[in-house]
Amino acid sequence: MKTPFILDGGMGRELNRSGAPFRQPEWSALALIEGPEYVRRAHDAFIAAGADAITTNSYAVVPFHIGEERFRRDGRMLADRAGRIAREAADASPRKVTVAGSLPPLFGSYRPDLFIEKEAAGIAEVLIAGLAPHVDVWLAETQGSIAEAASLRRALGDDQRPFWVSFTLEDGATASPPKLRSQEPVEKAVRAALDWKAEALLFNCSQPEVMAAALDAARKALGDADLTLGVYANAFPPQDEKESEANVGLSDIRADLDPPRYLKFVQDWRARGVGIVGGCCGIGPEHIAAIRKAIG
Numbered sequence: 001m002k003t004p005f006i007l008d009g010g011m012g013r014e015l016n017r018s019g020a021p022f023r024q025p026e027w028s029a030l031a032l033i034e035g036p037e038y039v040r041r042a043h044d045a046f047i048a049a050g051a052d053a054i055t056t057n058s059y060a061v062v063p064f065h066i067g068e069e070r071f072r073r074d075g076r077m078l079a080d081r082a083g084r085i086a087r088e089a090a091d092a093s094p095r096k097v098t099v100a101g102s103l104p105p106l107f108g109s110y111r112p113d114l115f116i117e118k119e120a121a122g123i124a125e126v127l128i129a130g131l132a133p134h135v136d137v138w139l140a141e142t143q144g145s146i147a148e149a150a151s152l153r154r155a156l157g158d159d160q161r162p163f164w165v166s167f168t169l170e171d172g173a174t175a176s177p178p179k180l181r182s183q184e185p186v187e188k189a190v191r192a193a194l195d196w197k198a199e200a201l202l203f204n205c206s207q208p209e210v211m212a213a214a215l216d217a218a219r220k221a222l223g224d225a226d227l228t229l230g231v232y233a234n235a236f237p238p239q240d241e242k243e244s245e246a247n248v249g250l251s252d253i254r255a256d257l258d259p260p261r262y263l264k265f266v267q268d269w270r271a272r273g274v275g276i277v278g279g280c281c282g283i284g285p286e287h288i289a290a291i292r293k294a295i296g
Contacts, residue, residue: 003295004270007100007232007278008046008054009288013253015042015057017284025067029060032078036085043089049285050292051278053098054090055139056131058082062123064108071126079130087134100164101135103127103152105142109205110168112144112182117151124155137162142205142280144168145182146192153196164276165193166202166230169210171238178214186214190221202230205280207238208257208265215272230276231269235262235283253282259290266291 012028020031020038031038039057046054061078063071083101090097106123107114128138138161143149149165156163167189170179178186193201203214211231218229235257266277279287 002275004230004274005276006050006052006288006291006295007230007276008043008049008051009232009279009283009285010234010281011039011042011055011057011059013282014045014284015039018042025065027060027065028057029066029078032057032061032082032085033066033074036081039082039085040089043086044092045285046288047089047093047097049289051097051288053100053137053278054086055100055141056082056086056102056135058102058127058131059104059141061127061130062104062106064106071123075123075126076130079127080133081130083131083134098136099134100137100139101128101131103138103140105144105148106151109142110144110181112148112180115145115148115151117147120148120151121155124152128155128159132159135161137164137199139164139166141166141202142168143180145180146184146189147182150192150196153198162199163196164200164202164230165189165196165198166204166232169203169206169214171207171210176213178210178217186217187221190218190227193227194222194225198227200228200230200276202232202276204232205234207236208233208262211265212268212272215269215274219273228275230274230278231266232276232278232280233262233265233283234280236281257282259287262287263290263294267294270295 015031016022021034043054086099090099140149140152167180235254
């Protein structure tokens with residue numbers, strides 16, 4: 001079995017756990033604004049745990065989290081800061097660590113229905129301009145629909161760095177066949193990723209229980225096409241986009257997803273042929289260390 005590339009875990013909850021400045025609506029951006037040293041410590045912790053890549057703390061650097069006025073004034077500066085902190089942490093490592101530039105959902109997690117295409121490019125271009133000097137790959141993550149992800153791919157233009165796209169899935173045991181939060185089938189996401197010439201298609205920020213079916217559907221849709229698959233699940237209970245109100249509070253973290261339990265899911269994904277594994281919200285350095293120890 002090929003050894004997968006290991007991503008880091010969830011930055012927001014790691015910042016919160018570490019005592020960093022943290023609240024809604026700013027989420028993980030607050031530490032970037034008020035305590036950037038905490039962001040560096042979180043990156044260092046994931047690198048020490050064995051991550052091959054760290055993701056820039058730019059997920060919440062959008063008007064949805066920091067407000068329209070602050071984004072207009074400081075958005076590019078904060079994206080640059082997020083990229084620079086990650087780059088410095090990666091370069092300080094004695095081994096090679098990749099920096100993935102996080103391009104988030106621009107209008108709120110789990111809410112593809114809030115996507116506004118005519119406004120997307122202006123937001124994405126600010127993030128890309130700030131991150132561009134520092135990152136090795138682009139990671140459009142937690143994308144709830146194909147339209148969301150397509151807007152980010154267009155905003156990147158002719159940038160030649162690898163493009164990875166990661167979709168969040170409908171949660172819950174009844175999510176069969178597997179679908180994106182937009183209710184679009186996984187097979188359609190595969191076709192889109194191939195059209196965009198993405199180097200990797202991932203699924204993230206959904207329960208680990210829904211990932212296997214999505215991987216199987218993606219593998220079947222790929223056929224002989226060359227596209228790396230990956231997974232980095234969260235430790236939330238099922239998140240219903242129709243009921244959740246973003247920026248209201250913090251979701252609970254499941255007590256049953258300790259490192260050994262999460263590792264069992266990772267081993268199953270490996271058996272299904274993933275090339276990239278990691279963790280999202282609630283998955284910490286201890287989980288990444290368990291993955292690294294198990295797979296070498």
